[in-house]
Amino acid sequence: xxxxxxxxxxxxxxxxxxxxxxxxxxxxxxxxxxxxxxxxxxxxxxxxxxxxxxxxxxxxxxxxxxxxxxxxxxxxxxxxxxxxxxxxxxxxxxxxxxxxxxxxxxxxxxxxxxxxxxxxxxxxxxxxxxxxxxxxxxxxxxxxxxxxxxxxxxxxxxxxxxxxxxxxxxxxxxxxxxxxxxxxxxxxxxxxxxxxxxxxxxxxxxxxxxxxxxxxxxxxxx
Numbered sequence: 001x002x003x004x005x006x007x008x009x010x011x012x013x014x015x016x017x018x019x020x021x022x023x024x025x026x027x028x029x030x031x032x033x034x035x036x037x038x039x040x041x042x043x044x045x046x047x048x049x050x051x052x053x054x055x056x057x058x059x060x061x062x063x064x065x066x067x068x069x070x071x072x073x074x075x076x077x078x079x080x081x082x083x084x085x086x087x088x089x090x091x092x093x094x095x096x097x098x099x100x101x102x103x104x105x106x107x108x109x110x111x112x113x114x115x116x117x118x119x120x121x122x123x124x125x126x127x128x129x130x131x132x133x134x135x136x137x138x139x140x141x142x143x144x145x146x147x148x149x150x151x152x153x154x155x156x157x158x159x160x161x162x163x164x165x166x167x168x169x170x171x172x173x174x175x176x177x178x179x180x181x182x183x184x185x186x187x188x189x190x191x192x193x194x195x196x197x198x199x200x201x202x203x204x205x206x207x208x209x210x211x212x213x214x215x216x217x218x219x220x221x222x
Contacts, residue, residue: 002043015159018058025053029082029206030087030115034060037078037087055089057118070188079135081144081167085115088142088167091128108146112170124170131182134194136214143194143212147182150201164217174217180208193220197203 002023006015018031029036035059055075077090092108108130112121126133127146135142141164148160162179165171181201196210211221 002040004038004040009034015097019056026075026077028078028087029060030080030082032082033085033115035087035115036060037080037089039075039078039089076130077133079133079143080115081112081135082115082136083137083140084167086112086121086167087115088112088133088135090126090130090133090144107172110142110144110170112167122170124165126163126165127161133161135167135196138192139214141165141173141214141217142167143214145178145182145196150181160198162194162212164214171185176210176217176219178210 002019003017004022004024004027005017007013007218008015019038019040021043023043024040025040026039027036034042038056038058039053041053053075055078074091075089076092079088080086081088081121083124089109089111090108091102108126108128109123110126110130110133112118112122114121128149129147131145131147133142133144143164144163146158146161147161148158148177150160160180160182162175162178163172164177166173178196178198180198182196182198191215194212194214196212198208198210208222210219212218213220
């Protein structure tokens with residue numbers, strides 16, 4: 001089975017081992033509130049049986065739940081927002097079920113949880129088939145990629161897009177269409193830019209690197 005290990009940063013030795021029997025799928029830390037958020041699933045005795053992912057809120061000092069476990073429906077990714085002392089948790093039932101294959105009407109959502117208590121502050125819909133998110137701490141903007149439903153067998157109705165959200169309220173500040181399919185490398189924020197990799201699809205025959213301004217959400221280069 002899997003586990004989560006706390007390592008000594010000086011020599012890399014294991015300080016303690018946590019969550020035995022759980023496979024950790026994603027991890028984020030809020031240093032200001034000394035909280036570790038881990039998305040984990042049980043290692044099933046039979047690999048063909050589905051496992052249910054859970055969002056665990058751990059105390060960073062002792063490695064144990066601080067009296068509560070933060071719940072989220074089919075969580076797949078968590079990102080800490082230290083400045084606002086919250087953590088964003090993405091949930092997408094179909095993304096979890098189909099392991100990354102695009103499907104219509106996925107109903108992906110992101111919940112903003114208080115980093116200390118795990119209390120839900122607000123939720124927001126983030127398009128069809130969640131594909132990744134990154135927070136720009138300088139502007140307080142959360143960038144979320146949805147892959148759309150390009151693999152719909154009849155007629156795709158939701159194209160891939162990037163949404164720029166206000167991290168404090170969840171309000172949508174900008175929406176940027178993404179040409180082609182979202183590539184394997186999704187997001188990275190640096191120097192006032194968010195970069196999105198796309199892959200060929202349909203009439204779009206080449207891969208591309210999109211550069212988006214993190215202040216305005218405007219596409220500045222391809």
